[in-house]
Amino acid sequence: MEMAGTKSRLTWAVNLAVGFLVLLWIIPTFGLLISSFRDRDAISTSGWWTALSASEQNVIVRADVPDNAVQEGQVWVVSGNVFDSGAGDVTAFGITSRAPEAFAPGEVAVHANGHEITVGANGDYRIAYAEQPSGSRGQRLFVRAESPPSFTLDNYREVLFAEGMGKALLNTLTVTIPATIIPILVAAFAAYALAWMEMPGRALLIAGIVGLLVVPLQVAFIPLLKLHNNIGIGKGYIGIWLAHTGFGLPLAVFLLRNYMAGLPGEIIESARVDGASDFAIFRKIILPLSFPALASFAIFQFLWVWNDLLVAKVFLGTGEDQVVMTGRIVDLLGSRGGDWEILAASAFVSIAVPIAVFFSLQRYLVRGLLAGSVKGG
Amino acid sequence: MDQLLFAVSTIIVGVFGCVAYFYFSNIILDRVYPASGPNAGANINKANAIRPWLFVLPALLVLGLYLVYPVFSTFFLSMRDARGTFVGADNYTWLAGDDKFRESLGNNLLWLVIVPAASTFFGLVAAGLTDRIKWGSVAQSLIFMPMAISFVGASVIWKFIYDYRGENQGEQIGLLNAMVEAMGGTAQTWITLPFWNNIFLMIILIWIQTGFAMVILSAALKGISEETIEAAYLDGATPLQIFFKIKIPQIWGTIAVVWTTITVTVLKVFDIVFAMTNGQWGTQVLANLMYDWMFRGTPDFGRGSAIVMVIMLLVTPVMIWNISNAHKENR
Numbered sequence: 264m265e266m267a268g269t270k271s272r273l274t275w276a277v278n279l280a281v282g283f284l285v286l287l288w289i290i291p292t293f294g295l296l297i298s299s300f301r302d303r304d305a306i307s308t309s310g311w312w313t314a315l316s317a318s319e320q321n322v323i324v325r326a327d328v329p330d331n332a333v334q335e336g337q338v339w340v341v342s343g344n345v346f347d348s349g350a351g352d353v354t355a356f357g358i359t360s361r362a363p364e365a366f367a368p369g370e371v372a373v374h375a376n377g378h379e380i381t382v383g384a385n386g387d388y389r390i391a392y393a394e395q396p397s398g399s400r401g402q403r404l405f406v407r408a409e410s411p412p413s414f415t416l417d418n419y420r421e422v423l424f425a426e427g428m429g430k431a432l433l434n435t436l437t438v439t440i441p442a443t444i445i446p447i448l449v450a451a452f453a454a455y456a457l458a459w460m461e462m463p464g465r466a467l468l469i470a471g472i473v474g475l476l477v478v479p480l481q482v483a484f485i486p487l488l489k490l491h492n493n494i495g496i497g498k499g500y501i502g503i504w505l506a507h508t509g510f511g512l513p514l515a516v517f518l519l520r521n522y523m524a525g526l527p528g529e530i531i532e533s534a535r536v537d538g539a540s541d542f543a544i545f546r547k548i549i550l551p552l553s554f555p556a557l558a559s560f561a562i563f564q565f566l567w568v569w570n571d572l573l574v575a576k577v578f579l580g581t582g583e584d585q586v587v588m589t590g591r592i593v594d595l596l597g598s599r600g601g602d603w604e605i606l607a608a609s610a611f612v613s614i615a616v617p618i619a620v621f622f623s624l625q626r627y628l629v630r631g632l633l634a635g636s637v638k639g640g
Numbered sequence: 641m642d643q644l645l646f647a648v649s650t651i652i653v654g655v656f657g658c659v660a661y662f663y664f665s666n667i668i669l670d671r672v673y674p675a676s677g678p679n680a681g682a683n684i685n686k687a688n689a690i691r692p693w694l695f696v697l698p699a700l701l702v703l704g705l706y707l708v709y710p711v712f713s714t715f716f717l718s719m720r721d722a723r724g725t726f727v728g729a730d731n732y733t734w735l736a737g738d739d740k741f742r743e744s745l746g747n748n749l750l751w752l753v754i755v756p757a758a759s760t761f762f763g764l765v766a767a768g769l770t771d772r773i774k775w776g777s778v779a780q781s782l783i784f785m786p787m788a789i790s791f792v793g794a795s796v797i798w799k800f801i802y803d804y805r806g807e808n809q810g811e812q813i814g815l816l817n818a819m820v821e822a823m824g825g826t827a828q829t830w831i832t833l834p835f836w837n838n839i840f841l842m843i844i845l846i847w848i849q850t851g852f853a854m855v856i857l858s859a860a861l862k863g864i865s866e867e868t869i870e871a872a873y874l875d876g877a878t879p880l881q882i883f884f885k886i887k888i889p890q891i892w893g894t895i896a897v898v899w900t901t902i903t904v905t906v907l908k909v910f911d912i913v914f915a916m917t918n919g920q921w922g923t924q925v926l927a928n929l930m931y932d933w934m935f936r937g938t939p940d941f942g943r944g945s946a947i948v949m950v951i952m953l954l955v956t957p958v959m960i961w962n963i964s965n966a967h968k969e970n971r
Contacts, residue, residue, distance in 0.1 A: 273775070273883060277772050277773055280769055280777050281773055284769070288782060288783045289782050290644045290815070291800075291801055291815075291847070292789070294801065295800050306813065308813075327713075355971045372727075381841075382936060414698065437647040441647050443750055444651050444655065445654040449658060449698045449699050453698070453700070457696065460691065460692040462690075465692075468700075470966065473966040477702060477962060479907065479908050479955055481927060482714045482949075482951075482952055484934060485713075485934060485941050485945055486713035486714055487706065500650075509705065509706025510707070511701050512699055513707070529937070542662065545695075570792070570793070571790075572911045589790055589792040589793075592793070592796060596728065596796065607796070614788075614789050617788040618788050625784070631861075633859050636910055
């Protein structure tokens with residue numbers, strides 16, 4: 264449709280622009296994800312963007328003490344490895360602070376006192392003395408080393424088992440599952456009635472539900488907390504399930520009604536003519552046909568409840584057995600503010616499930632968004 | 641584990657209870673007004689008049705109790721003081737003079753201008769660009785992904801970007817400060833930087849909402865008929881002209897919907913401010929201020945309620961607009 268020359272140039276520009284935009288959008292998440300696998304020291308001493316390439320560092324180590332030298336033929340030898348743990352590549356070494364990179368790995372450095380020192384590329388060092396040495400201070404070795412990127416799962420282990428995220432994950436699940444499933448059923452029946460049954464005041468009810476879609480949840484907190492306390496539910500799971508059900512219903516009824524109203528009327532009419540009751544029509548025709556809309560709402564509600572902080576803060580207690588993941592993370596932001604290894608891993612424990620849901624069910628999510636905002640306004 | 645059993649049994653009781661309610665209420669209705677016998681015709685009419693209400697009743701009860709009643713209850717509470725004594729409009733006059741409230745309202749208005757505008761703009765750019773390339777849907781997925789991340793998770797992600805290391809604390813590990821230093825600037829504690837810290841918090845919400853705007857606007861762009869675009873192209877319009885002069889005017893309605901939807905989200909913004917600054921350093925917003933009055937050492941439900949009513953008031957125009965739109969659509 265477009266002319267070749269301008270088209271290819273334009274396509275290039277568009278591809279670049281989109282590439283830039285995508286990078287801009289994923290780098291924040293990516294940075295924290297990488298950090299969640301780095302160990303504490305690495306995070307606090309270098310930016311996460313250095314984690315993917317081998318890092319060069321200068322280290323000073325002390326060799327084993329001369330007292331521990333063992334005789335090997337004519338000479339006395341002290342040996343060991345300059346890396347305490349893991350591996351690395353020595354690129355240079357030295358024996359004085361004035362010339363810390365004087366020798367290449369494998370070369371022999373001769374100390375002023377006569378002993379010969381060599382450090383191999385793998386970090387093995389060997390110090391040979393002509394006579395049995397004594398002393399309790401090891402030779403200082405200056406090593407320039409390249410260590411490969413190293414990643415660990417320790418942060419996840421720590422947040423799940425020591426920092427309370429494991430229990431919080433369980434609490435989040437406890438809140439989310441009933442709060443996702445129960446509103447669907449209540450909403451589906453109401454949506455059917457509002458879409459396909461003759462009733463006075465139907466338009467008014469629909470308008471009311473559209474209005475309730477944007478009511479700020481904050482209005483509900485104080486009256487409902489009082490109500491829950493008065494009827495003896497207090498702060499706890501029953502209260503938050505009811506609250507999430509109530510807060511999710513406007514969207515549920517709205518989405519489902521719009522979808523059901525779009526189903527072909529002939530099917531429903533002919534079933535009525537055949538003598539099917541409304542209950543049977545709902546169960547056998549409407550419910551199966553509305554699956555995409557039910558799925559859309561289920562995903563919305565799931566993401567919303569799983570990610571919610573405010574409703575949980577208001578309707579749940581602050582005890583270990585009721586704090587959800589978002590609440591726990593906010594606590595950690597306060598108490599472990601600078602400990603990024605803890606924060607990063609905690610964040611990803613809570614992000615993992617919604618992201619998985621998002622990528623596997625994105626189709627329904629998009630469909631729901633479109634139905635929810637474009638059609639109804 | 642007991643807890644999960646509790647949750648699962650709640651689901652079973654809840655679902656079973658719902659089904660049982662709908663099933664038995666329908667049966668009872670059919671018994672009371674049987675569709676046979678001498679009054680069959682009248683009975684059918686009566687049953688048909690009642691049945692829809694059986695279907696909507698549970699939803700109406702829950703909505704009434706959890707959303708409608710609280711609006712009125714909060715309104716009445718806003719005219720009482722911390723101990724529950726009626727004080728008329730005192731809480732509102734107190735609000736008008738309170739510095740923190742003014743700061744919150746000002747910040748909320750700032751959020752209200754910047755976040756919907758920026759999200760819609762980036763969403764439109766992303767939608768317009770990704771429509772034209774092969775890997776557009778992959779790109780859309782990636783830009784859309786922050787929608788799945790909680791505000792709290794997003795706050796952690798961005799707090800890490802804004803991280804600041806003092807002079808003797810080694811190199812910067814926050815991306816923003818590292819970039820600033822690499823370009824020769826001085827690292828800053830972005831989160832406490834007056835005024836600009838608000839913008840840094842807004843960026844988090846823009847980052848999340850852009851995907852939403854993009855998805856909806858992209859669908860709207862795809863819905864534009866090919867003919868007008870082809871005609872414009874044949875008349876020699878450049879792609880940019882086509883985008884701004886042909887496509888955008890045709891999706892104004894959708895842009896307005898996206899804008900207002902984000903506006904409502906912005907008015908209720910809480911988690912980001914709570915997690916990033918808890919309203920310190922001049923970043924307070926209404927929702928967080930309300931939370932503060934509700935849960936501080938000696939809670940004042942009256943003042944908290946008055947703040948909520950202000951949020952409610954700000955949302956009302958959108959509510960009316962939505963209702964009138966939906967009404968037009970259903971006609």
